[in-house]
Amino acid sequence: MKQIRSTAVPIRDENIDTDQIIPARFLKATSRDGFGKNLFRDWRYENDNEATPRKDFPLNNPKWKGDILVAGKNFGCGSSREHAAWAIRDHGFEVVVSSFFADIFRNNALNNFLLPVQVSEDFLQHLFDTLDADPATQIDVDLEQQTIRILPTGEQEHFDINPYKKTCMINGYDDIDFLISILPDIEAFEKKKS
């Protein structure tokens, strides 16, 4: 991933925990696939029934769509379940924008090539207002430059990402491959430690 240009889906709630993103009763699967259909399950449907979607929930509102999820501060708090990142990715999002991310979720997202973009609270609120006013607003996320830009107005903000993680995201490298490549170092460390 280098750059995403897309419309976005706004969810204004703060402290969205991973139990909301994917409720525990859906964690019985033993593969990484298929979690997207239960993303935000209990916010999306009345009485756990797909026939009765909650019209006021942004994912059910056809005016909002796109590859970017925009959410209130402290996104992904609570349980360490990586299923939350899988569900968001499986639903089709490639970027999550918030003013604050919980630590474990941030790692899980990066390990699944879902880019967490942390912006200032002011920029986030402005982004929400912009998407409310015009759901067709295009947002540009440039990982190389580390910028997020509201295309029509050109307003933009820089975001931070660890340089190692940035390289991994851009090139599709994963941490496991890296760790496996240094197994001799790990074994040498074990000898020294004991």
Next chain:
Amino acid sequence: MAKTLFEKIWDRHIVKTIEDGPSVLYIDRHFIHEVTSPQAFNGLRKRGMKVLRPAQVVATADHNVPTIQQHLPIREELSRKQVEMLVQNCSDFGIELYGLGHPYQGIVHVIGPELGVTLPGMTIVCGDSHTSTHGAFGTIAFGIGTSEVEMALATQCVLQSKPKLMRINIDGQLQKGVLSKDIILHVISLLSASGATGYFVEYAGEAIRNLSMEGRMTICNMSIEMGARGGLIAPDETTFAYVKNRTFTPKGTDWENALADWHTLYTDADAVFDKELHIDAAEIEPMVTYGTNPGMGTGISQHIPSLASIPLNEQANFNKSLQYMGLRDGQPIKGQPVDFVFIGSCTNSRIEDLRLVADFVKGKKKADHVEVWIVPGSKQVEQAAMDEGIDKILMDAGFMLRQPGCSACLGMNEDKIPAGKYCISTSNRNFEGRQGPNARTLLASPLTAALAAITGKVNDIREYI
């Protein structure tokens, strides 16, 4: 150079540090369970990898197991398959499993310490955010995602950036009836559900030193609820006395050597933290949460905050939360009726918790309309409860003693609170739907929960003891 306890343990476990990137952290103990491990084992198979150090991995089944009739096959098909997959994976990869029916089975964060698998100075991970529990022993312990579970299985390492460090001092002595659960709920209510994100927290001060190991585990357990990566407490004589002679604790000369090393595990007097807080223990009341994140808690004598006292930009979330809970802003929390009482979870299901509850309810009866579930943290806790006659006291009070597992803490198995019902719970999370779709959770200490079981309402334990 002066070092914090965290830094002493961290420095010993760094294999190498990536330039401009995270460090490769060596992991001494890796706990796994049925829910967050299957995809990791699938990944190993795909790569043709072995588990690098199976002897450093311990498995149990806890999140998704029934808490009645555990001797029978699990009825729910997906749950049964997930538990069977753990059995298969442990057998294929040579990992010790304390599965259903095993005398060591239980909640992963209860069995690690009680078996002496968790020892001071270690690094510990598990695919569960409450892994911070083990920090009570002076360890660096934290929750990880499934990709990291795979990394830890394949290489006995994870990649971690060094967190910022915070020390929270609880000075002085607690009031009677105030438990360690109240300390941590108080701290989270001060810092909010995100106030410690990016930090590892060391808990210190007289009130922490005076806690038992069970009490310390409750504190460290909930570190994640304010966003912290983990929490830890310097090991001391209380720690060493708890650890000594447990099943897997070092013995003989190994014990002597380990003990000498553990005595070096403390924060140096002039070490510096990125943030430091002091809290007066005497000011802490029995706590109850009223909202849908653990930071929304209040002292029992206080009222739920008024809407006007909430910053404008947070009012929408506050209102949504109270609406979910069916509570009004400004109302007292004391007197709130409850329908269910859940005493269990990796936060408060240890033998000391059950002893406290049994001491209080002995000779009393539960309120008629209330259903009370006691779920011991492990087979060993269950056995001790029976040996001490606690089971009989609880049953005489009309409580239901179930079998070990995570149970209604996360409602993954059939132990769910019905929609709209209030449950006072000794667990760690009051998120929407956590205990079942539309269930309403009030987090509290085991004593406050036991009192609610008897009176049918949220009440102030200080008036009853």
